[in-house]
Amino acid sequence: MELVIRKLCKSFGGHFVLDQVNLHLVSGNIYCLMGPSGSGKTTLFHILLGLVSADSGEVNGLNGERISAVFQENRLCEAFTPVENVTMVMPSSGNNKRKAREALKRLLPDESLDRPAVTLSGGMKRRVAIIRALMVPFDMVIMDEPFTGLDEETKQQVITYIKEQSAGRLVLISTHQEEDVQLLNGIKIHL
Amino acid sequence: MNAGVLRFKKAGIILFWLLIWQAASTAVHNSIILVGPLDVILALLNQIRLADFWKTIGFSFGKISLGFLSAFAAGILAGGAACRYPIIGDFLSPLMALMKSVPVASFVILALIWAGSENLSVIIGFLVVFPIIYIQTIAGIKSTDRQLLEMADVFKMSEAKRFFYLYRPALLPYLASGCRVALGMSWKSGIAAEVIGVPLHSIGEKLYLSKIYLNTADLFAWTLVIILLSALLESFFLWLLSLASPGIRQKKKEVG
Numbered sequence: 001m002e003l004v005i006r007k008l009c010k011s012f013g014g015h016f017v018l019d020q021v022n023l024h025l026v027s028g029n030i031y032c033l034m035g036p037s038g039s040g041k042t043t044l045f046h047i048l049l050g051l052v053s054a055d056s057g058e059v060n061g062l063n064g065e066r067i068s069a070v071f072q073e074n075r076l077c078e079a080f081t082p083v084e085n086v087t088m089v090m091p092s093s094g095n096n097k098r099k100a101r102e103a104l105k106r107l108l109p110d111e112s113l114d115r116p117a118v119t120l121s122g123g124m125k126r127r128v129a130i131i132r133a134l135m136v137p138f139d140m141v142i143m144d145e146p147f148t149g150l151d152e153e154t155k156q157q158v159i160t161y162i163k164e165q166s167a168g169r170l171v172l173i174s175t176h177q178e179e180d181v182q183l184l185n186g187i188k189i190h191l
Numbered sequence: 192m193n194a195g196v197l198r199f200k201k202a203g204i205i206l207f208w209l210l211i212w213q214a215a216s217t218a219v220h221n222s223i224i225l226v227g228p229l230d231v232i233l234a235l236l237n238q239i240r241l242a243d244f245w246k247t248i249g250f251s252f253g254k255i256s257l258g259f260l261s262a263f264a265a266g267i268l269a270g271g272a273a274c275r276y277p278i279i280g281d282f283l284s285p286l287m288a289l290m291k292s293v294p295v296a297s298f299v300i301l302a303l304i305w306a307g308s309e310n311l312s313v314i315i316g317f318l319v320v321f322p323i324i325y326i327q328t329i330a331g332i333k334s335t336d337r338q339l340l341e342m343a344d345v346f347k348m349s350e351a352k353r354f355f356y357l358y359r360p361a362l363l364p365y366l367a368s369g370c371r372v373a374l375g376m377s378w379k380s381g382i383a384a385e386v387i388g389v390p391l392h393s394i395g396e397k398l399y400l401s402k403i404y405l406n407t408a409d410l411f412a413w414t415l416v417i418i419l420l421s422a423l424l425e426s427f428f429l430w431l432l433s434l435a436s437p438g439i440r441q442k443k444k445e446v447g
Contacts, residue, residue, distance in 0.1 A: 075342040079437035089346035
């Protein structure tokens with residue numbers, strides 16, 4: 001997959017959040033989008049996800065491609081368990097529960113898997129959101145500050161998991177931390 | 192304050208008011224104007240032994256429940272349709288305004304002319320409950336988290352999954368609060384309709400006869416029956432709704 005963004009612009013109330021953004025992204029790489037708060041990272045992600053339309057510019061390469069996402073907010077269904085939160089987005093299949101449980105066990109304690117998400121800590125919820133994004137079939141995954149609320153050890157585990165599950169696909173991650181680029185073996189891009 | 196003390200306090204308060212009631216009836220000393228709680232219990236015990244009592248309860252309970260349940264189903268369907276297709280909401284809007292503002296007594300008389308007294312409480316129960324459930328359904332659906340709906344779009348969740356995981360949890364609290372109001376209203380309006388239409392073997396008919404024969408003890412006894420039946424239906428229906436709430440299995444596990 002090849003994603004080409006040309007001269008992308010988006011403004012809110014006359015203020016340009018994205019101004020002539022150009023990017024060229026290719027499958028098999030992890031791109032780390034760097035930039036201060038308010039630089040338009042989330043807006044760019046929302047345009048790519050089809051949640052917001054751009055004022056002008058072009059986005060090529062998304063036709064028919066499957067995009068998955070970790071939102072800036074976890075966006076979990078809080079009354080449901082981590083297993084249910086993962087299976088609800090997976091295409092229907094007989095062994096979704098088993099697959100979801102196995103994936104969740106890698107990053108979460110066993111006892112947390114059957115509790116409503118509302119009872120989980122912020123870091124646990126973040127991990128559920130990351131696993132959910134990686135358990136659906138995808139060609140590209142967008143992750144908006146996925147390491148928020150994770151301690152260093154957990155972050156390492158999550159990075160290993162992301163690299164393993166997204167191999168060969170296009171990964172676009174926003175982060176504030178320079179060290180994340182090295183940990184992810186990523187390519188740094190600035191907005 | 193622990194549960195035992197609370198229960199004791201509650202029972203004490205009820206006993207206090209029963210004593211006040213008994214004292215007032217003794218002071219009035221006129222069984223037409225005011226009967227005491229003991230007279231009411233005696234009147235109720237006299238009724239309970241009769242087959243007609245249970246037949247009457249069955250008739251009114253069945254009719255009012257039918258009116259409520261059909262309005263509940265129709266209100267959810269119409270509310271859901273109005274959210275999905277706003278044009279349906281536009282068309283239903285004047286009808287809802289009419290149903291909310293027209294006095295129940297006018298509906299009762301119209302229903303008597305159009306359908307007779309047999310199914311009067313079904314029709315009136317329906318007309319009273321339908322707008323409440325319709326409005327609550329729309330409010331519940333509109334309260335669904337917009338960010339979760341965006342998440343569902345991104346992950347291309349099916350309509351069935353959206354309903355089950357996103358709309359249902361948002362809708363149920365609104366339906367539960369609507370039901371609390373609607374159930375009480377359906378009983379009050381249903382019985383009022385029966386008093387006006389006097390269908391045979393209905394609680395309304397019994398209330399009407401109590402009035403004719405100035406039998407205040409029976410009037411109070413039947414009122415007590417209505418309160419109990421209304422509370423019973425409300426508890427049962429809210430319990431049914433709670434079964435549809437997400438997380439019920441987890442709650443049970445935690446309790447177990």
